Amino acid sequence: xxxxxxxxxxxxxxxxxxxxxxxxxxxxxxxxxxxxxxxxxxxxxxxxxxxxxxxxxxxxxxxxxxxxxxxxxxxxxxxxxxxxxxxxxxxxxxxxxxxxxxxxxxxxxxxxxxxxxxxxxxxxxxxxxxxxxxxxxxxxxxxxxxxxxxxxxxx
Numbered sequence: 383x384x385x386x387x388x389x390x391x392x393x394x395x396x397x398x399x400x401x402x403x404x405x406x407x408x409x410x411x412x413x414x415x416x417x418x419x420x421x422x423x424x425x426x427x428x429x430x431x432x433x434x435x436x437x438x439x440x441x442x443x444x445x446x447x448x449x450x451x452x453x454x455x456x457x458x459x460x461x462x463x464x465x466x467x468x469x470x471x472x473x474x475x476x477x478x479x480x481x482x483x484x485x486x487x488x489x490x491x492x493x494x495x496x497x498x499x500x501x502x503x504x505x506x507x508x509x510x511x512x513x514x515x516x517x518x519x520x521x522x523x524x525x526x527x528x529x530x531x532x533x534x535x536x537x
């Protein structure tokens with residue numbers, strides 16, 4: 383019998399420069415990118431708001447939150463990843479949304495498939511790793527939650 387206790391179901395989410403790696407349980411839903419309501423005078427990292435299941439969620443550009451350029455996805459490949467929050471403000475902000483630059487994919491990873499690397503991390507990165515030779519970011523969800531809380535307070 384194979385030991386699968388050290389296998390973690392994950393989602394790889396494409397961004398402009400690299401992909402994000404999150405456990406499946408972090409992702410509530412992947413939705414189309416068509417319904418973002420923009421805001422006037424919003425910070426560069428805030429693309430707008432998404433009405434999702436009766437809730438208004440701030441849509442964050444991970445690239446801009448990390449010091450890069452905010453980009454809406456080209457063509458019809460972009461999606462919005464609705465993420466479960468994990469921080470102390472979970473009751474007031476149970477979800478946040480991040481725009482993707484492609485269609486997320488599922489994978490199953492063992493701990494020996496993920497290696498920490500010393501790439502320069504931005505404020506939205508918790509850790510930089512390689513997965514089967516590809517450089518990916520593990521996002522700092524607490525930082526993204528703080529941005530989402532800021533966006534919720536200004537709306």
